[in-house]
Structure formats: C-alpha cells, structure tokens
Amino acid sequence: MTRIGSRTTGRPTLAEVARLSGVSPITASRALRGISTVAPELVQKVKDAAAALGYVANPAARALASAQSQSVVVLIPSLSNQLFIETLEAIHDVMRPRGLEVLIGNFHYDVAEEENLIRNYLAYQPCGMLLTGFDRTEASQQMLAASGVPCVHMMELGGPDTATSVGFSxxxxxxxxxxxxxxxxxxxxxxxxxxxxxxxxxxxxxxxxxxxxxxxxxxxxxxxxxxxxxxxxxxxxxxxxxxxxxxxxxxxxxxxxxxxxxxxxxxxxxxxxxxxxxxxxxxxxxxxxxxxxxxxxxxTPRAAVGRQAAQALLALLDGKGGQPRTQDLGFELMVRESS
Incomplete structure (x- = not known):
C-alpha cells in the first residue's frame, strides 16, 4: 500500500500533487496560487490532482522556505462601512491575478488594536501591506520600519516624505x-x-x-x-x-x-x-x-483608491522606480436637491 503524505503530518504534499498532474512543483504551486502565466489546461490538471489527494496548501511552510509569504495584508478600520468593502473588492481584483493572498485585518478605529494586528501579521512575513491613513502608534511605526515590508497608505495624502500614499485631500x-x-x-x-x-x-x-x-x-x-x-x-x-x-x-x-x-x-x-x-x-x-x-x-473614489493602491504596492514589490509617491485621485461634488 502506498502511503500518501509527508513523513511528519501524513498530509498530501505539493510534490505529490505535482507528480500526479505531471508538472514540476513550481508549476503546481503557481497553478494553485492562480498565477496567470500557467496554461489553463495545466491549472485544471493540478486542481484535479489536488482535489483527488485532498491537498491543502500550507502558507506557513511556504513562507519559511522563501523567507516571505505570498500574502498581502490590508488593514482597515471597519468592515461594516460600505466604502471599505468597495476598496477591498478592488484590491482583490488586482492581487488575485498575481496569485497573492489578501489577508484582511479590521482594527475598529482603534490604534491599539491595529498595533496588535500589525505585530501578529508581520509574524507571517507578508510581502506587502496596505494601510488606512497615517495615524498609528509609535510602536506600530517602529515595527513597520524595522520589518522592511513595502507599505502603501490609502485614503489620505501626505505623511512622511518616504511614504507611498493613494487617496485624496x-x-x-x-x-x-x-x-x-x-x-x-x-x-x-x-x-x-x-x-x-x-x-x-x-x-x-x-x-x-x-x-x-x-x-x-x-x-x-x-x-x-x-x-x-x-x-x-x-x-x-x-x-x-x-x-x-x-x-x-x-x-x-x-x-x-x-x-x-x-x-x-x-x-x-x-x-x-x-x-x-x-x-x-x-x-x-x-x-x-x-x-x-x-x-x-x-x-469619493473608493474603488479607485483600492485599485491604485494595490497597483502601487505591486510596483514596489517588482522594484519599479519612478513611481509617484503620492497619487491624488480627487473627489467630486454631486449637487442634488438637498442643497
């Protein structure tokens, strides 16, 4: 009887998925992460193999192997406010084709809660972070600076000279x-x-x-x-x-x-x-x-802020120079009957 799974956990491994689907482990990984460079027929073969084996990806192991995860952290102050939902949808639309997982943290307009989220998420070694505004604790600022993780600030303009921001005044x-x-x-x-x-x-x-x-x-x-x-x-x-x-x-x-x-x-x-x-x-x-x-x-340009902020973060991850530090997307006064 053939034993399936790693020696330590007994779970199916990525290598087994790759063997069953007839591709390399790198191609199998990219297919499961949704990276668009993998041919659709190969993606389907890999997904079928993963389903047959009951394979579930281990992002912690991937992060340990590469010293960085394939995750982007997005910290917002509210999940009940519709404007942030539209922003999150736009972020997902940009990140998904790159095979990046979006991790969402809701800090409920509490900078101390945001500090805890930053501390916890940095332990997962995200490849980038999207932050709301510039108001946070000194400890949060120190952790972000020490981590070296690329960050883009949303909804506001300004901040430190080195900060990348997308929003409006x-x-x-x-x-x-x-x-x-x-x-x-x-x-x-x-x-x-x-x-x-x-x-x-x-x-x-x-x-x-x-x-x-x-x-x-x-x-x-x-x-x-x-x-x-x-x-x-x-x-x-x-x-x-x-x-x-x-x-x-x-x-x-x-x-x-x-x-x-x-x-x-x-x-x-x-x-x-x-x-x-x-x-x-x-x-x-x-x-x-x-x-x-x-x-x-x-x-306010809620979806545009999410889309442009995500694209700015991808540019930082790709090491592209010459990108504007501040993107002012403006706003529009919609004059109607109440005034």
Whole structure:
C-alpha cells in the first residue's frame, strides 16, 4: 500500500500533487496560487490532482522556505462601512491575478488594536501591506520600519516624505462642502460628525477653514459624537442641533448615513430641505441619489483608491522606480436637491 503524505503530518504534499498532474512543483504551486502565466489546461490538471489527494496548501511552510509569504495584508478600520468593502473588492481584483493572498485585518478605529494586528501579521512575513491613513502608534511605526515590508497608505495624502500614499485631500473635500453651501446663500452653517477618526477631523478642519475665511465660522454649530456613524444617530444629532440653534440654514455631514438620517428626521418634523436647511453629505453612498430630496454629497473614489493602491504596492514589490509617491485621485461634488 502506498502511503500518501509527508513523513511528519501524513498530509498530501505539493510534490505529490505535482507528480500526479505531471508538472514540476513550481508549476503546481503557481497553478494553485492562480498565477496567470500557467496554461489553463495545466491549472485544471493540478486542481484535479489536488482535489483527488485532498491537498491543502500550507502558507506557513511556504513562507519559511522563501523567507516571505505570498500574502498581502490590508488593514482597515471597519468592515461594516460600505466604502471599505468597495476598496477591498478592488484590491482583490488586482492581487488575485498575481496569485497573492489578501489577508484582511479590521482594527475598529482603534490604534491599539491595529498595533496588535500589525505585530501578529508581520509574524507571517507578508510581502506587502496596505494601510488606512497615517495615524498609528509609535510602536506600530517602529515595527513597520524595522520589518522592511513595502507599505502603501490609502485614503489620505501626505505623511512622511518616504511614504507611498493613494487617496485624496480630506481637507479640500471639507472646504468644497463649505464653499458650496456659502454659494447657495447659506450663512448659519453647521457640521455634524460621528466616529471622529483622523479623516473625519481633517474634513472638519477644511470645513472650518473655509467658513473662517468667509467670516462665518461658529463652533457652537457643531455636533461631534464619538460613536459609530449611522442613520439613526444622524436623525438624533440633527434634532438636537436644530433644537439648540433653529437658525441653522446649512449642514455638512461627515458621512452620508448621518445625512440620510437627518433628511428622514426633517420629514418627520416638517422641516423643509433645502428650504429651511440645506444639506451636504460625504462619500455619496448608493441610497443618497434616491432619497426625497436627493442628497447632495461628495463622491469619493473608493474603488479607485483600492485599485491604485494595490497597483502601487505591486510596483514596489517588482522594484519599479519612478513611481509617484503620492497619487491624488480627487473627489467630486454631486449637487442634488438637498442643497
């Protein structure tokens, strides 16, 4: 009786898959990792052999043998926020043809939790990392620097001179919202925000600066809540602000779900939008174009950020020089009925 598997574990090995499918172990590995240079007929033979043997790849052994895994780590602050889902889908679309596995870490907007994820994932020797923004602990920064793992930062611009980033200016987006409301003749302008992560506060800074330049900034017209952004919270914060300051005639929301909740609450209270209060959201989530009234919002390039960041990381892995350190993908103000 022929014994299948390695001497230590009894599991089928890559060498056995290669022998059964009639290819070299390198070709078998590439076929199972989805690398596009392997002919489709060979890929099918290798997959059939792996299925027949019950073979499951061991990424830890591969990393040990090569001193590097075929994994890319992506760290995001939320899996419930639709904008990050679109970004992740785009990253997968770029990495999959290269046979790279995407490992996702969700740090829930907590830099200490992100630090633990970085520590744990670096132990797997990833070949690259995609990080959200630049705000992280000193320990995280030291670990990333010491590891030598290529990193690309998403959603923000700037950072250290040596950093590679793909995103857009959060401050300029906030400025654009303020300028639009001012151009619409609004003078008592408020800002409603939740979560209060660094990118939200950058938008707030841009909004405040534009109002200050116009002599219209009033800090009393801000509602800043640390809890996660939601439609329900948007309605609550809108009611609270209008109760305290009924003279408010224009509002910028840090995220569309807050603005959506405010529009629904305004309908309940009989407040006309934009007649009494004009509203501008952020991110242009799909439902925003179908509200009554349709929500004016700043459209962000979520999928493009994921795609371009993944391509920038591949360029770093391939050692290609001359790539721009910073890629500003911009944003678009989608003007609709709410303003």
């Amino acid at each position: 959060q401050q300029q987006a906030g400025r654009a919202a303020a300028r639009h409301l001012i151009e619409r003749g609004r003078r008592r302008l408020g800002f409603i925000a939740a979560q209060l992560d660094p990118r939200v506060m950058q938008r707030a800074d841009g909004f405040r600066q534009a109002l200050d330049d116009a002599g219209l900034y009033d800090p009393a017209l801000e509602m800043l809540a640390p809890q996660p952004s939601s439609i329900g919270l948007g309605g609550e914060l809108f009611s609270q602000l209008l109760e305290r300051h009924p003279e408010v005639d224009g509002l910028f929301f840090c995220n569309d779900d807050l603005a959506q909740g405010a529009i629904l609450q305004a309908l309940r209270q009989g407040i006309e939008v934009p007649g009494q209060v004009a509203m501008v959201g952020f991110n242009d989530l799909p439902a925003s174009a179908h509200l009554v009234p349709r929500l004016t919002s700043i459209r």
